[in-house]
Amino acid sequence: MRDDTLHEPGQALHIEDITVSYGANPALWDIDLDIPPGVMCAIVGPNGAGKSTLIKTALGLVRPVAGHVRFLGRPVAQMRGKIGYVPQRHSVDWDFPTTVRDVVEMGLYHQLGWFRRPDAQARTKAQAALAEVGMQDYASRQISQLSGGQQQRVFIARALVQDAPILILDEPLAGVDAATEAVIIALLQRLRNEGRTIIVVHHDLTTVQSYFDWLVMLNVRIIAQGPMAQVYTPENLRAAYGRQLAMIATPTEGRAM
Numbered sequence: 001m002r003d004d005t006l007h008e009p010g011q012a013l014h015i016e017d018i019t020v021s022y023g024a025n026p027a028l029w030d031i032d033l034d035i036p037p038g039v040m041c042a043i044v045g046p047n048g049a050g051k052s053t054l055i056k057t058a059l060g061l062v063r064p065v066a067g068h069v070r071f072l073g074r075p076v077a078q079m080r081g082k083i084g085y086v087p088q089r090h091s092v093d094w095d096f097p098t099t100v101r102d103v104v105e106m107g108l109y110h111q112l113g114w115f116r117r118p119d120a121q122a123r124t125k126a127q128a129a130l131a132e133v134g135m136q137d138y139a140s141r142q143i144s145q146l147s148g149g150q151q152q153r154v155f156i157a158r159a160l161v162q163d164a165p166i167l168i169l170d171e172p173l174a175g176v177d178a179a180t181e182a183v184i185i186a187l188l189q190r191l192r193n194e195g196r197t198i199i200v201v202h203h204d205l206t207t208v209q210s211y212f213d214w215l216v217m218l219n220v221r222i223i224a225q226g227p228m229a230q231v232y233t234p235e236n237l238r239a240a241y242g243r244q245l246a247m248i249a250t251p252t253e254g255r256a257m
């Protein structure tokens with residue numbers, strides 16, 4: 001039997017020996033990963049590298065063949081409501097008839113219980129979170145009427161009302177304009193500076209160094225992990241991206257990645 005005292009209680013996210021397979025092909029192979037608290041961490045790797053699978057497995061949404069996961073030393077089942085998760089935009093049904101306020105108040109259900117109506121205090125908390133992401137004037141809007149960047153900010157507000165020490169975002173910058181990207185990154189950096197751990201699947205290697213301070217490079221296996229300066233090296237990029245690296249080396253095309 002495994003010894004549960006071996007895990008690192010100090011890590012925001014600790015993953016040990018995780019292997020995930022959809023059918024015959026492994027999407028993740030023998031992953032050991034540690035992300036310390038208080039960092040702003042990017043997970044990068046080529047298309048199909050397993051980045052989303054890694055996040056979903058950590059959150060208990062995908063079942064691994066083997067291995068185990070701890071958030072702040074605890075199994076994910078004990079951390080529900082304490083981890084803010086912003087899924088990939090295309091995995092959300094944005095036509096579902098619900099308002100911005102409702103989406104944010106959903107973040108409080110773990111504290112309120114599913115069948116209790118949000119009270120005045122909950123309303124105030126939701127409104128404060130919307131103000132933090134600059135969306136206070138949109139509370140009554142249907143979510144279908146928002147731009148992509150606004151939708152991301154609403155989901156970040158939902159994570160804020162949870163007062164989650166850990167935020168996990170799957171490609172929050174996909175399809176948002178440059179101004180909105182700057183707003184979202186500034187917001188995430190502020191949350192990191194308050195002591196939260198921010199974990200982001202990120203696609204754009206031209207910005208990864210300036211936005212993040214911790215890096216996980218993935219290609220089915222972990223290629224490298226650690227502080228940005230140690231991990232963002234030509235050798236690691238080549239190991240993770242192989243032939244695609246030529247695109248990264250050319251700045252104009254590199255953005256297209």
Ligand SMILES: Nc1ncnc2c1ncn2[C@@H]1O[C@H](COP(=O)(O)OP(=O)(O)OP(=O)(O)O)[C@@H](O)[C@H]1O
Nearest residue numbers: 022023026027045046047048049050051052053054
């Ligand atoms: N539900 C699923 N059923 C079968 N295969 C899947 C499923 N989800 C992902 N895969 C496969 O697992 C591999 C990893 O996919 P994943 O979405 O985790 O990668 P990713 O690094 O997030 O990719 P991208 O950068 O393209 O979003 C891919 O080969 C993908 O086709």
